[in-house]
């Protein structure tokens with residue numbers, strides 16, 4: 001277990017921001033933290049990064065207790081806050097060299113390290129540009145490079161994709177995938193839910209300071225209400241398919257979606273297999289029948305609705 005929280009709670013005055021949070025993330029996993037504004041994601045990440053003290057419970061990073069051994073924790077992790085300042089009178093290289101110095105990387109090694117980091121985040125061509133002249137996407141990538149100067153095993157990224165355009169988000173995602181391949185353990189929060197589905201091994205849904213669902217994307221999708229969001233695409237007779245689906249007791253929220261049909265299915269695997277058979281018997285030329293790929297948003301909405309009123 002590389003990241004662990006045990007009955008973690010935090011109060012800000014009278015406000016209960018985090019209640020009895022139990023998380024455990026194995027080495028090399030990417031864990032997506034999903035929740036609406038104010039759910040407690042940043043609070044959790046700040047506690048794990050030793051920048052905020054919990055009110056109750058414990059948190060561990062690489063086996064080090066955040067309260068008892070904060071220095072070891074800081075050496076083990078790179079934390080990227082949702083908002084961070086960049087010093088505008090520095091170039092990208094100077095900025096990273098400054099942080100490499102802060103982490104006591106010996107001076108002769110800094111230059112090569114910074115060059116490697118800039119290459120990793122696709123900013124080699126901006127090495128001598130002033131940081132305030134970089135686009136938001138580039139600044140985010142520079143921020144990510146900054147988290148990596150001491151080669152931490154763990155990365156904690158608080159909404160790294162917020163405020164980025166789609167292309168910048170894709171670039172960031174590719175870098176995070178590379179970091180996963182390098183064996184980093186990553187805790188990442190986001191509002192851009194479908195993006196986490198591709199990136200994450202597991203997700204945790206948090207609302208009002210409580211973890212209300214946790215597991216693989218698939219498990220969370222099928223949890224509790226046994227509800228999954230499905231998609232069907234057919235070469236012909238899609239109208240027939242729509243009629244069959246509309247009349248099926250386990251199907252709801254049927255809609256056209258990207259040239260096919262999308263619907264919620266709350267039934268057993270057996271019912272799912274029978275439904276597919278029924279479609280084929282009705283001469284529907286099915287080319288895809290399965291989980292909707294970008295379904296995290298629906299899962300999130302279905303899980304969080306009603307919690308806490």
Ligand SMILES: Nc1ncnc2c1ncn2[C@@H]1O[C@H](COP(=O)(O)OP(=O)(O)OP(=O)(O)O)[C@@H](O)[C@H]1O
Pocket residue numbers: 012015017035036037038039040041042043044082
């Ligand atoms: N320093 C603080 N003092 C008082 N209340 C705070 C403080 N920081 C956060 N809170 C409150 O704690 C709760 C959890 O906030 P937190 O920032 O952890 O949520 P979040 O899930 O990260 O939300 P967001 O997506 O908006 O960043 C919110 O109700 C917030 O208003």
